[in-house]
Amino acid sequence: MAGFAKLAGALAVGTVAAQSTFAIQPSTYTVPGAFPTSLYSSYYNNPTATSAQVQPVVSDPVTHETYPFSLTDPDNIPSNDTADPHPLPSPAPPNVLLAHAIAQLDSIAANPQYASSCARCQASLEVAKFIALTAPQLGPEFAVAACEHFNYSTTCEGTYGKNALGSVLTQVAAYADVGGYDGQALCHNFLSLCPAPATLPLNLTSWFAKPKPNPLPPPKTPSGDRLRVLHISDAHIDIRYATHSEANCTSGICCRANNYNHASPEVPLFPAPRYGTYSCDSPISLVTSALEAIPPLTGTEETGFAWTLFTGDLVSHDAEYQLSRSYVEYAETMLYDLFKRMLGSGPVYAVLGNHDSYDQAQDAPYSIGGPLASQFTWNYDHVSSLWQYENWISETTAEYASTHYSAYMVRRADGLRVITLNTNLWYRANYFSYINMTHPDTSGMLRFLTDELQAAEDAGDRVWIMGHVLSGWDGTNGLLNPTNLFYQIVDRYTPHVIANIFWGHTHEDELSIFYSNNATNISAETAQVVSWVGPSITPLTNLNSGFRVYEVDSATFDIVDAYTWRSDVNSFPSLDNQTEAGPTYVFEYSTREAYGANITGWGPDDPLNGTWWHLVTEAMEADPSLVTTFNTYQGKSSVRSPSCTGTCVTAKICYLRSGSSSIAVQNCPAGYGSVQS
Numbered sequence: 001m002a003g004f005a006k007l008a009g010a011l012a013v014g015t016v017a018a019q020s021t022f023a024i025q026p027s028t029y030t031v032p033g034a035f036p037t038s039l040y041s042s043y044y045n046n047p048t049a050t051s052a053q054v055q056p057v058v059s060d061p062v063t064h065e066t067y068p069f070s071l072t073d074p075d076n077i078p079s080n081d082t083a084d085p086h087p088l089p090s091p092a093p094p095n096v097l098l099a100h101a102i103a104q105l106d107s108i109a110a111n112p113q114y115a116s117s118c119a120r121c122q123a124s125l126e127v128a129k130f131i132a133l134t135a136p137q138l139g140p141e142f143a144v145a146a147c148e149h150f151n152y153s154t155t156c157e158g159t160y161g162k163n164a165l166g167s168v169l170t171q172v173a174a175y176a177d178v179g180g181y182d183g184q185a186l187c188h189n190f191l192s193l194c195p196a197p198a199t200l201p202l203n204l205t206s207w208f209a210k211p212k213p214n215p216l217p218p219p220k221t222p223s224g225d226r227l228r229v230l231h232i233s234d235a236h237i238d239i240r241y242a243t244h245s246e247a248n249c250t251s252g253i254c255c256r257a258n259n260y261n262h263a264s265p266e267v268p269l270f271p272a273p274r275y276g277t278y279s280c281d282s283p284i285s286l287v288t289s290a291l292e293a294i295p296p297l298t299g300t301e302e303t304g305f306a307w308t309l310f311t312g313d314l315v316s317h318d319a320e321y322q323l324s325r326s327y328v329e330y331a332e333t334m335l336y337d338l339f340k341r342m343l344g345s346g347p348v349y350a351v352l353g354n355h356d357s358y359d360q361a362q363d364a365p366y367s368i369g370g371p372l373a374s375q376f377t378w379n380y381d382h383v384s385s386l387w388q389y390e391n392w393i394s395e396t397t398a399e400y401a402s403t404h405y406s407a408y409m410v411r412r413a414d415g416l417r418v419i420t421l422n423t424n425l426w427y428r429a430n431y432f433s434y435i436n437m438t439h440p441d442t443s444g445m446l447r448f449l450t451d452e453l454q455a456a457e458d459a460g461d462r463v464w465i466m467g468h469v470l471s472g473w474d475g476t477n478g479l480l481n482p483t484n485l486f487y488q489i490v491d492r493y494t495p496h497v498i499a500n501i502f503w504g505h506t507h508e509d510e511l512s513i514f515y516s517n518n519a520t521n522i523s524a525e526t527a528q529v530v531s532w533v534g535p536s537i538t539p540l541t542n543l544n545s546g547f548r549v550y551e552v553d554s555a556t557f558d559i560v561d562a563y564t565w566r567s568d569v570n571s572f573p574s575l576d577n578q579t580e581a582g583p584t585y586v587f588e589y590s591t592r593e594a595y596g597a598n599i600t601g602w603g604p605d606d607p608l609n610g611t612w613w614h615l616v617t618e619a620m621e622a623d624p625s626l627v628t629t630f631n632t633y634q635g636k637s638s639v640r641s642p643s644c645t646g647t648c649v650t651a652k653i654c655y656l657r658s659g660s661s662s663i664a665v666q667n668c669p670a671g672y673g674s675v676q677s
Contacts (some may be wrong), residue, residue: 011121024064029297031289031582039288039341050274050577053241053283062385067330068544071205074242076256080158081324084358086375088136089174093313096133104129107179112348121187123454123478132174139173140322149661152191154251159323165320168362168431171372171506175435186478189428192342194324199480200438208492209454216496217460223555223604227306228298230292230343231548233504234536235335235507236280236355238316243576245632247272247279255280255319273572274467275583278640281316283539286583287335290537290545290567291342293585297565298549304344306552307418311504311534312353312468320359328358329382336383340390343603347392351420352383353468353504361513363424364432365443380406380652407445409452416557417456421445423467425501433479439547446489453493461555462499470503470533473655474673475664477505487660490514494528495609499557503531507536507543508634508675513610513617514659517538522657526619527610531564539569541676544636546588560605562591566636589633593618595626612616624649633674648672656658 040056147156270559368624388398535546542576546566654668
């Protein structure tokens with residue numbers, strides 16, 4: 001407690017100087033062990049029992065459906081979904097077939113890699129394209145056959161059949177340039193059979209409506225008044241979590257009644273704890289515990305937060321053939337409702353994560369055209385309607401989001417614009433992102449972002465950008481071309497418009513700095529803005545559970561400090577078979593205090609902006625122990641996080657300086673991005 005008392009005293013001093021009401025107390029909060037049964041009016045099982053996760057009866061205010069117990073029954077997990085198959089492309093007429101065939105021959109002839117395994121992979125894609133164009137109904141069957149022939153998976157039918165990814169792959173084969181850049185990227189990112197295609201040069205001649213102002217507008221004057229903003233991410237609620245099932249399963253998602261360890265198929269080697277474990281997604285008991293702990297820990301029981309950021313991923317990591325549209329809608333309905341009822345007042349600005357879709361990670365660009373362009377609109381309609389239902393966005397904003405991939409802009413009364421993105425559209429696991437990859441914005445999402453930023457610049461507003469899949473760090477998540485374009489957009493509208501950027505996805509506590517001129521000169525003078533990656537609620541994989549609160553100046557919308565809490569998942573087994581106490585969430589660190597000791601000339605009210613963070617990376621170069629600290633916090637102080645020494649230190653500093661996948665791949669050593677060993 002002495003350490004926290006010192007921190008609380010420091011915060012109190014800052015509070016007086018900044019006229020802030022921000023306070024953190026107590027430093028530790030232990031959630032009551034009994035499930036808060038008042039959260040729901042009825043349950044499919046006994047909610048006071050400790051032998052199984054509760055199964056609330058959840059009704060959807062948008063679809064007016066009451067979700068059946070069979071959807072989440074941990075003892076009867078479905079093996080496929082037939083309710084919402086994805087549509088297949090229409091057969092192409094002969095003239096189109098001929099044109100495509102000639103175009104593909106030209107692409108293959110022009111590709112210098114054709115004499116390699118890469119060439120064989122792309123030739124196989126040519127066969128898939130022929131099938132997709134001439135007999136699309138056979139596409140999923142061909143995908144299963146290819147999977148079995150090349151031994152890609154042990155669940156080929158379930159993963160690549162018509163009711164899973166088979167129809168998606170058929171669409172991609174039909175529309176992608178498989179003999180060219182698209183095919184090379186597919187063969188590299190999914191099969192490692194091709195070298196990575198290079199980032200393509202951008203032509204930005206007509207991209208921006210106006211040149212960057214010179215000189216820049218004067219920066220806004222800080223108010224000294226502080227706002228509290230919550231950042232939560234990656235809840236991954238597993239409503240099929242089976243307490244005391246095998247948490248150390250041999251394959252697939254653990255803590256499920258249908259999974260076991262081959263070494264002991266009848267008796268679990270590690271029974272799944274009631275509140276979760278390092279190898280599994282979040283049981284409902286962990287999610288509700290985290291949400292229950294947040295208000296008392298952050299002093300927001302009465303006031304709520306100014307607003308909350310949720311950077312995506314509500315749904316568990318089920319195999320494709322165990323997912324369904326209803327399962328995704330259930331998670332969305334449940335979690336947004338819990339956010340509303342347990343976090344108090346203040347809007348929640350939310351984005352879609354790669355698991356908040358069905359099939360997971362898949363979102364198609366409207367540029368495909370025809371009925372295929374609307375195959376995911378059910379999800380955009382559902383989440384935008386839920387956000388409106390919870391009074392987080394207006395009806396007009398919800399209507400826009402429903403037709404724009406669930407992305408939207410909110411112009412707040414205080415002068416801040418929040419722009420949300422569906423970054424599945426640049427995610428490397430989204431097969432639809434491999435259609436027409438030589439164009440960095442086939443979806444139009446980055447056109448939307450640019451237009452909104454221009455409107456903000458014209459109005460003199462500040463902007464926060466948020467999405468799920470990060471644009472940079474170690475370069476393993478976002479695709480090269482679109483994240484490169486995003487980086488140039490950020491450069492154009494920084495520092496006078498964009499104040500901060502927020503991502504989720506990795507489950508880890510990370511950050512990246514953006515620099516002017518595509519990071520050709522990396523220095524404190526060229527550092528501009530940072531992207532904050534929010535820690536996850538889920539412990540998957542080998543992480544503690546956590547969340548963060550930002551202290552934000554109410555006029556500039558700069559972050560003055562950031563506070564992170566975590567719960568020790570290693571302690572969860574001791575909480576089984578009792579109801580006296582649940583998980584304990586503890587204050588982990590203040591960002592300013594953890595990294596700012598050697599940053600000179602920075603006052604207590606100066607922002608934690610790109611310049612400050614670049615100075616932190618310089619301090620890390622001088623003192624590698626700061627990287628050790630960062631590495632510890634990256635996994636939320638998990639006992640399972642590996643140490644970081646040698647090349648890892650160099651790599652982590654490089655990742656901190658990489659706002660796009662393109663820069664990370666170009667500049668940084670690979671393989672040190674994650675602590676989920």
